[in-house]
Amino acid sequence: xxxxxxxxxxxxxxxxxxxxxxxxxxxxxxxxxxxxxxxxxxxxxxxxxxxxxxxxxxxxxxxxxxxxxxxxxxxxxxxxxxxxxxxxxxxxxxxxxxxxxxxxxxxxxxxxxxxxxxxxxxxxxxxxxxxxxxxxxxxxxxxxxxxxxxxxxxxxxxxxxx
Amino acid sequence: xxxxxxxxxxxxxxxxxxxxxxxxxxxxxxxxxxxxxxxxxxxxxxxxxxxxxxxxxxxxxxxxxxxxxxxxxxxxxxxxxxxxxxxxxxxxxxxxxxxxxxxxxxxxxxxxxxxxxxxxxxxxxxxxxxxxxxxxxxxxxxxxxxxxxxxxxxxxxxxxxxxxxxxxxxxxxxxxxxxxxxxxxxxxxxxxxxxxxxxxxxxxxxxxxxxxxxxxxxxxxxxxxxxxxxxxxxxxxxxxxxxxxxxxxxxxxxxxxxxxxxxxxxxxxxxxxxxxxxxxxxxxxxxxxxxxxxxxxxxxxxxxxxxxxxxxxxxxxxxxxxxxxxxxxxxxxxxxxxxxxxxxxxxxxxxxxxxxxxxxxxxxxxxxxxxxxxxxxxxxxxxxxxxxxxxxxxxxxxxxxxxxxxxxxxxxxxxxxxxxxxxxxxxxxxxxxxxxxx
Numbered sequence: 001x002x003x004x005x006x007x008x009x010x011x012x013x014x015x016x017x018x019x020x021x022x023x024x025x026x027x028x029x030x031x032x033x034x035x036x037x038x039x040x041x042x043x044x045x046x047x048x049x050x051x052x053x054x055x056x057x058x059x060x061x062x063x064x065x066x067x068x069x070x071x072x073x074x075x076x077x078x079x080x081x082x083x084x085x086x087x088x089x090x091x092x093x094x095x096x097x098x099x100x101x102x103x104x105x106x107x108x109x110x111x112x113x114x115x116x117x118x119x120x121x122x123x124x125x126x127x128x129x130x131x132x133x134x135x136x137x138x139x140x141x142x143x144x145x146x147x148x149x150x151x152x153x154x155x156x157x158x159x160x161x162x
Numbered sequence: 163x164x165x166x167x168x169x170x171x172x173x174x175x176x177x178x179x180x181x182x183x184x185x186x187x188x189x190x191x192x193x194x195x196x197x198x199x200x201x202x203x204x205x206x207x208x209x210x211x212x213x214x215x216x217x218x219x220x221x222x223x224x225x226x227x228x229x230x231x232x233x234x235x236x237x238x239x240x241x242x243x244x245x246x247x248x249x250x251x252x253x254x255x256x257x258x259x260x261x262x263x264x265x266x267x268x269x270x271x272x273x274x275x276x277x278x279x280x281x282x283x284x285x286x287x288x289x290x291x292x293x294x295x296x297x298x299x300x301x302x303x304x305x306x307x308x309x310x311x312x313x314x315x316x317x318x319x320x321x322x323x324x325x326x327x328x329x330x331x332x333x334x335x336x337x338x339x340x341x342x343x344x345x346x347x348x349x350x351x352x353x354x355x356x357x358x359x360x361x362x363x364x365x366x367x368x369x370x371x372x373x374x375x376x377x378x379x380x381x382x383x384x385x386x387x388x389x390x391x392x393x394x395x396x397x398x399x400x401x402x403x404x405x406x407x408x409x410x411x412x413x414x415x416x417x418x419x420x421x422x423x424x425x426x427x428x429x430x431x432x433x434x435x436x437x438x439x440x441x442x443x444x445x446x447x448x449x450x451x452x453x454x455x456x457x458x459x460x461x462x463x464x465x466x467x468x469x470x471x472x473x474x475x476x477x478x479x480x481x482x483x484x485x486x487x488x489x490x491x492x493x494x495x496x497x498x499x500x501x502x503x504x505x506x507x508x509x510x511x512x513x514x515x516x517x518x519x520x521x522x523x524x525x526x527x528x529x530x531x532x533x534x535x536x537x538x539x540x541x542x543x544x545x546x547x548x549x550x551x552x553x554x555x556x557x558x559x560x561x562x563x564x565x566x567x568x569x570x571x572x573x574x575x576x577x578x579x580x581x582x583x584x585x586x587x588x589x590x591x592x593x594x595x596x597x598x599x600x
Contacts, residue, residue, distance in 0.1 A: 097543070
């Protein structure tokens with residue numbers, strides 16, 4: 001299936017993906033409601049967008065006590081708003097941390113791949129997010145680990161000095 | 163002759179087993195379901211109580227769906243005895259059912275505080291749909307509801323009682339609320355939050371009697387003033403429904419002891435959910451995890467194994483999450499292990515608190531509190547679960563997290579936890595969407 005491939009080396013941290021995602025998902029520009037979230041590394045000199053991998057297990061889907069999460073025609077795990085009661089079980093069951101609760105709607109929400117036309121990929125000016133045929137993968141580990149080591153060493157040296 | 167699978171119990175564990183058998187066997191086998199009640203989700207009863215959903219929303223399998231799954235359903239019947247030598251199950255109406263393999267998923271029942279008047283009029287449990295209907299019919303705007311017991315179940319119905327504009331008092335015999343879900347520091351913050359939202363709390367409250375008084379209930383205590391209640395709800399614990407197995411030869415400890423395939427000591431008898439004592443993912447010891455996610459996972463593993471697959475189960479992860487008055491409370495794994503290394507940080511100004519528990523550089527448990535609209539404080543609960551579930555060694559990130567308890571996201575991403583999780587599935591294959599089985 002087509003999914004979101006993240007190429008973190010290309011990310012500039014401009015947050016356009018978060019704005020576009022929240023606008024398409026909620027009708028308002030509110031990064032706090034985005035389901036793709038840009039993480040800073042090395043004290044905000046590197047950035048990486050992180051979102052649902054549409055994993056094979058579908059931990060959110062199997063955890064739902066009222067079958068409110070299903071698989072959409074484009075292969076995304078999606079929340080059915082009229083079924084979701086807002087119990088939050090999916091938010092603790094998802095081990096990737098990519099399904100959230102919206103206090104306004106009192107429903108869970110997550111990446112639905114915008115029904116096959118992901119707004120984040122379209123909004124990214126540097127092609128750090130691509131919507132392509134691919135297997136789910138950990139797109140960020142090598143990038144993030146490489147950009148964390150010096151930061152961690154500096155932090156731990158600082159802690160020991162204190 | 164077709165294999166006959168008998169499922170005793172129509173709750174989360176039983177229904178997940180039914181669907182998983184059909185997912186793997188299509189229509190080749192017979193499935194017999196024995197359920198005392200029409201199948202529904204206990205998790206969502208609080209939303210029915212608060213009238214945010216209709217009663218029809220609680221049902222998990224309609225008669226039509228059961229027929230579609232080719233299930234012979236004995237609804238309204240209870241199992242009364244099991245003869246494991248003859249592979250025969252007897253029901254309360256005398257029906258005898260022979261089986262090739264059998265799942266015991268009979269769940270739990272609520273236990274009331276052992277005080278005079280606890281079984282009297284106006285005193286309710288909130289566990290079954292029938293009991294929920296009873297409570298729904300009794301709560302009035304402005305009425306005084308007293309919740310006896312401040313555990314997870316009580317907390318799941320707190321918002322609903324407030325939504326019905328009833329006055330609420332919560333009693334707890336222990337020195338703190340939520341004693342089996344959060345520590346004393348966390349409980350102090352939650353108590354402060356609830357008082358601010360006009361919920362009265364009495365901890366260390368030893369109830370002695372409940373008396374009828376002009377249609378209301380007078381609650382007396384060993385110490386302190388009496389309380390007058392319109393409705394009393396007892397949420398004072400549960401016990402597993404296992405008495406009917408006396409003499410069956412099935413080995414019961416705290417629950418039915420099961421192996422990594424969720425088989426009891428009788429090879430063609432499985433157990434799942436609240437009645438099963440299976441492996442705890444974090445400790446490796448056996449434990450009873452009477453929670454929805456464990457019932458679901460147990461049920462699916464049993465269903466696959468009944469269908470001839472060979473699925474081992476790594477163990478269940480204790481986890482609970484509840485929101486009260488827009489404050490999220492969650493704990494998971496070994497959150498209360500006194501032998502684990504613990505780091506905690508409270509931010510009372512933001513009603514935030516978290517505690518991370520470690521063995522070496524692996525996270526083994528966590529507890530978090532925070533306002534639901536404050537994404538900084540609770541939005542990483544799933545990542546915490548992922549770190550505990552994978553047991554991923556965090557190396558230098560551990561030191562970082564002990565100083566920055568809210569920096570989970572970077573540690574999760576940079577430690578390759580996603581890569582460890584991606585190959586993980588419960589049944590060794592991608593999950594099927596609900597309703598897409600048959």
